[in-house]
Amino acid sequence: MTVPRLEIDLEKIHHNASTLVKRLRLRGISVTGVTKATLGSPEIAGVLLQAGVRSIGDSRIENLETLHGAGILAPMTLIRSPMMSQVERVVAHADVSFNTELEVIGKLSDAAYESDRTHGIVLMVELGDLREGIMPEDLLNTVRGTLRCRNIVLKGIGTNLACRSGVSPDAGNMAELSALADSIDAAFGLTLDIVSGGNSGNLQWAFGAGGTGRINDLRLGESILLGVEPLHRQPIHGLYTDAITLVAGVIESKVKPSQPWGNIGQTAFGAKPAVKDRGLVSQAILAIGHQDTDPEGLTASCGIEIVGASSDHLILNLGNNNSTVGAEITFQPNYSALLRAMTSPFVTKIVRARSTMPELTGANSSRPVQIMPIRHRDVLRESRRQTIRDF
Numbered sequence: 001m002t003v004p005r006l007e008i009d010l011e012k013i014h015h016n017a018s019t020l021v022k023r024l025r026l027r028g029i030s031v032t033g034v035t036k037a038t039l040g041s042p043e044i045a046g047v048l049l050q051a052g053v054r055s056i057g058d059s060r061i062e063n064l065e066t067l068h069g070a071g072i073l074a075p076m077t078l079i080r081s082p083m084m085s086q087v088e089r090v091v092a093h094a095d096v097s098f099n100t101e102l103e104v105i106g107k108l109s110d111a112a113y114e115s116d117r118t119h120g121i122v123l124m125v126e127l128g129d130l131r132e133g134i135m136p137e138d139l140l141n142t143v144r145g146t147l148r149c150r151n152i153v154l155k156g157i158g159t160n161l162a163c164r165s166g167v168s169p170d171a172g173n174m175a176e177l178s179a180l181a182d183s184i185d186a187a188f189g190l191t192l193d194i195v196s197g198g199n200s201g202n203l204q205w206a207f208g209a210g211g212t213g214r215i216n217d218l219r220l221g222e223s224i225l226l227g228v229e230p231l232h233r234q235p236i237h238g239l240y241t242d243a244i245t246l247v248a249g250v251i252e253s254k255v256k257p258s259q260p261w262g263n264i265g266q267t268a269f270g271a272k273p274a275v276k277d278r279g280l281v282s283q284a285i286l287a288i289g290h291q292d293t294d295p296e297g298l299t300a301s302c303g304i305e306i307v308g309a310s311s312d313h314l315i316l317n318l319g320n321n322n323s324t325v326g327a328e329i330t331f332q333p334n335y336s337a338l339l340r341a342m343t344s345p346f347v348t349k350i351v352r353a354r355s356t357m358p359e360l361t362g363a364n365s366s367r368p369v370q371i372m373p374i375r376h377r378d379v380l381r382e383s384r385r386q387t388i389r390d391f
């Protein structure tokens, strides 16, 4: 089979998403399924919707357009502040967008009016992580300005933590977000529909002992796709951490010294190579590199160590393992490695619509594994239809 390739197991993704949807429902929280790490994959979005997510969120309008083009009909949320140059596309393809600038909201209002649409706004609030967000003291003014815009509906407020600075969502900052929602409701005599507490980094807080207050939505990507929470990158109980794997092919396999020789300068990517002498090692080169993935975000199976990477090569110390030219090696990608592999045209994406998982498929477990390439749009549609039928 073609390498390098991402193998995507839709059944495992469905399991992860529906497990989180059910657990959060008990806490009064709905899920926005985030597809940005999948390049807006219609198949994955379809599975998230089957699993019960309230809406699909993506940071790129291009991805939401792809989803619309593939016939996905679901509430769509643009979870990054719109670019001024894209407001027409945003009102055409997103029902709701996250915003922090009144100037942009004014442009969205004009575009919505021109196209005879209504566009929803979630105002993002800064609560310490120092990425996007209106400072809390400026929030009421921004609400006032938003409410004045024609063809614009204020849907709610939200915040994003744990991304730029790693600030953890906790009882304190989540209570602050709840209180801000209350203060908006009181000041303007309305009831905000959405209070979006954050991303996968909020799960620990959401499943914790305290209440969830006004928070009624979380935007989840990494936890669904990789089964881990991003604050400590620990597996989430009951979720699959291998729903997506990356497979690469061996193009050279030789016993070589572990230490380079000659005068040592910088490497292709600027770093000085680590020179630890381990004598002769069993070294394999795989045809995958920085251009295809984030080599530092890959984990190989036991006993195999990633010792270097360039644009197009990944170098492994195989330890006691054997590997011949043409063999395939499977890796667990982290979020960064997944993101880059998904967006690389050099990496084939293979969707496993059904797998033999007795605990999930029961009587159907003896059915063969179906593997579908998702290179072309028509193939995409076909396999999505199959997936929906299979569930």
Ligand SMILES: *Cc1c(COP(=O)(O)O)cnc(C)c1O
Pocket: 034, 036, 059, 079, 080, 160, 198, 199, 200, 201, 219, 220, 221, 222, 223, 230
């Ligand atoms: C990427 C993103 C998310 C999803 O984050 P995960 O950690 O993948 O769950 C949520 N909200 C915003 C604003 C994002 O940019």
